[in-house]
Amino acid sequence: MNTTTSLSTAAARKLASVTKSVPQMQGITPRWLLRLLPWVDVSGGVYRVNRRLSHVAGDGRIDFTDVGGSVRVIPQELCELPCLQGFEDAEILEALADRFVQRELAAGEVLAAAGEPAERLFLIARGRASMTRLGQYGDTVDLGTLGDGDHLGDRAVLQAAQTWDYTVRAETPCTVLTLERSAFDSALSDAAALRAHVEQFIANSRRPQDKNGQAEIELAAGHRGEHTLPQTFVNYERRPREYELSVAQTILKVHTRVADLYNGSMDQTEQQLRLTIEALRERQEHELINNPDFGLLHNVVGKQRLQTRGGPPTPADLDELLCRRKRTKLFLAQPRAIAAFGQECTRRGIYPQTTEVGGQIVQAWRGVPLLPCDKIPITTAQTTSILALRLGEEHQGVIGLHQTGIPHEYEPSLNVRFMGINERAVLSYLVSAYYSVAVLVPDALGVLENVELGR
Incomplete structure (x- = not known):
């Protein structure tokens, strides 16, 4: 018995000395x-991309720049907001764009709820959200959807004591930029030209009272029969x-x-x-x-x-x-x-x-x-x-x-x-x-x- 064991061990050692062992690993994919x-x-370890920055003005939608997970509104695109239409000071718009804060929403999360105070402006950079309100008989009324480039709450930064008339809920994961009323007021204090422009907008607007007594800011009538064609602006990014x-x-x-x-x-x-x-x-x-x-x-x-x-x-x-x-x-x-x-x-x-x-x-x-x-x-x-x-x-x-x-x-x-x-x-x-x-x-x-x- 002992002799057999000794021979088997020796044979195993001899076999190991001539056999190549190749370790294997699970989880290797085609890559x-x-x-x-x-x-x-x-x-040099750094690669620069000098990309052209192109945006369309006057199309009613807001464009953004994306750098990794960070999203920033193109400053000139803020002129799509009713209260900033026609404002052309690039430096002030640049400073205002820096005041927006990025926020990520999961699907199903509420962005704005009917009846709650309206205290901020929202720009939707990515995703899709639904708008609903409560009907006369307690039913839910669908008001449509919001998507990339849409905005809501432009009244909220102009007037205090506003409330949301509708509920906005994310249907998909959304990336939004928000501007608090306090941040907008601070921007008005820092820029006299911006403050004068917004005050002129309010003065030229009418404030009809709805049946609930709530004021709405709307653009004055103007030349409704004339249409302004959107214009495309091309430049290079200031921060490549x-x-x-x-x-x-x-x-x-x-x-x-x-x-x-x-x-x-x-x-x-x-x-x-x-x-x-x-x-x-x-x-x-x-x-x-x-x-x-x-x-x-x-x-x-x-x-x-x-x-x-x-x-x-x-x-x-x-x-x-x-x-x-x-x-x-x-x-x-x-x-x-x-x-x-x-x-x-x-x-x-x-x-x-x-x-x-x-x-x-x-x-x-x-x-x-x-x-x-x-x-x-x-x-x-x-x-x-x-x-x-x-x-x-x-x-x-x-x-x-x-x-x-x-x-x-x-x-x-x-x-x-x-x-x-x-x-x-x-x-x-x-x-x-x-x-x-x-x-x-x-x-x-x-x-x-x-x-x-x-x-």
């Missing part, structure tokens, strides 16, 4: 975004966007007994380093999509944010997403969103085509590949988003940013530095990846939001 993004080398490279880092620790396996070869250390880099690349793709500063989901302008017609993604939804830009290179969607789209196609008797990308056959729509990406989040309400991208500097699209030629470079824009060995014989390596992503022009990136994953 289509990392694979297909055209990467631009940023030697500068993309600084972000860094993702991790520390790999390997015991010397692992590193010394197989007659002192570094094979096991190399394998552990390979798995560490795989995990780092997964995190890198996650940041390219979700980072609040440069992530794609946070850098889609309002005009490129679309809502589904009925919840699940339909062919018509993807067609509308496609028509917003030329040379769409790919769709990026949650695997479950792709499945939901396939179900909608089947329901309509439509069979999407397939195409080849990188030697793999994937689903496509109108010849544009529909690629899976599990880094796109799913909300608690079981909704998600679908991204559409145009790629490349030559097409003014979306590009990846990195820096090559860095010290201790192991892969392009990724380095591995040996940090030493501690008293417990543990080797430490610092693994760092430098990256970012830039959207060169607004229509290079679009998103279909609030995509339901199934009913």
Whole structure:
């Protein structure tokens, strides 16, 4: 018995000495975004985008600029508000725009409630909200919806003791900019020209009394038969966007007994380093999509944010997403969103085509590949988003940013530095990846939001 055990142990040791062990890792995804993004080398670590700022005056809607998760109203667009129409002092409008505060609303959250004091002005930058009021017989009367570029509460900053006549509730997640009456009064105190303009507006307005005795400010009659055509103004952004490279880092620790396996070869250390880099690349793709500063989901302008017609993604939804830009290179969607789209196609008797990308056959729509990406989040309400991208500097699209030629470079824009060995014989390596992503022009990136994953 003892002899047999001794022989078996010796045979096992001999087998281990000639067998190569390759550690494996769960959770490695195709990482289509990392694979297909055209990467631009940023030697100085900063990439500046001098983007044209274009806005239409006189169309009744307010435009915004988006920088990551931050939204700012274009100062000249404040002239779409009735009380500021015709006011042209750019510096005062710039200062007034800085007084707005960004606020995020979840679906179902109330923005303004009927009967409550009206003390602030709202500008809706993203999302959709419904307006309702209580009817004569206690029923709810639908007053329509508000969307990107709409505003409400312009009376609230002009007169005190106002109350909301209706209730405004977010139907989808919304981004709004708010201006308190106190902040508007402060702006009037700081700018005599603005104060004179608003006072003249009030003087030229009439205040009819409704049946409840509540005053409303309305524009005077004027020349109602004449129409002023909207005008498009083009300039360069005064504060061009500068993309600084972000860094993702991790520390790999390997015991010397692992590193010394197989007659002192570094094979096991190399394998552990390979798995560490795989995990780092997964995190890198996650940041390219979700980072609040440069992530794609946070850098889609309002005009490129679309809502589904009925919840699940339909062919018509993807067609509308496609028509917003030329040379769409790919769709990026949650695997479950792709499945939901396939179900909608089947329901309509439509069979999407397939195409080849990188030697793999994937689903496509109108010849544009529909690629899976599990880094796109799913909300608690079981909704998600679908991204559409145009790629490349030559097409003014979306590009990846990195820096090559860095010290201790192991892969392009990724380095591995040996940090030493501690008293417990543990080797430490610092693994760092430098990256970012830039959207060169607004229509290079679009998103279909609030995509339901199934009913």
